[in-house]
Amino acid sequence: KAGVTQTPRYLIKTRGQQVTLSCSPISGHRSVSWYQQTPGQGLQFLFEYFSETQRNKGNFPGRFSGRQFSNSRSEMNVSTLELGDSALYLCASSVGDGTGYFGPGTRLTVT
Amino acid sequence: AQSVTQPDIHITVSEGASLELRCNYSYGATPYLFWYVQSPGQGLQLLLKYFSGDTLVQGIKGFEAEFKRSQSSFNLRKPSVHWSDAAEYFCAVGRPPMEYGNKLVFGAGTILRVKS
DSSP: OOOOEEEOSEEEEOTTOOEEEEEEOOTTOOEEEEEEEETTTEEEEEEEEETTEEEEEOSOOTTEEEEEOTTSOEEEEEOSOOGGGOEEEEEEEESSSSOOEEOOOEEEEEO | OOEEEOOOSEEEEETTSOEEEOOEEEOSSOOEEEEEEEOTTOOEEEEEEEOSSOSEEEOGGGOEEEEEGGGTEEEEEESSOOGGGOEEEEEEEEOOHHHHOSOEEEOOOEEEEEEO
16 A cells, blocks of 8 residues: 655745645545644644544644545645744554554745 | 653664663553654654553564553663664554544654664
8 A cells, every 4th residue: 555645745935925735645544643843842743634524633823724635635734834833744644543654744944 | 631751862872782762651541652763854654553462562673662551661672773773763652542533642752873
């Protein structure tokens, strides 16, 4: 089976802009979770989608949002980008047993 | 709330030596425990997981981990380290997904350096 794919792999944006990241889960996985990884804060949970519904949400401002489509692909959106949003954004898919299988990540740089 | 502590930020071992990375968790019930490895600029690769049953679990690349409820620990071990094991290792804890979803809480990570 193909693994989790994330696009794009790298992004450079300017403060104030918005960005959309995409994640395609492993075939048959209906759960998609998003994580932000920074040197200062480590790996932090953003949100989880399961069957097109947000099931869990981390402690991030409303500028961070997501959605999931009927084919389980997920997108996350960050509006009004700030310098502190520079991070590696990781997507994980799960078949539902609690195990997360991670994609390669999207490296977002905000200038 | 769940939490994970990895006491060692950096560890250096010689190639061929044994390795133990420490992980302590805080969670009221039986946790779902994981170890992941991350090479620079890459995603996380699952090494092994523990849900229930035998407290010694085997993973990929020759790694194993032991769940000790009395110590709230889930330490990762490898008997003989290879230079290719140099990476960052993360311990994570989750809860029963049917009730709580698939959210994972991660430790801060341990960077492993291997000396030749």
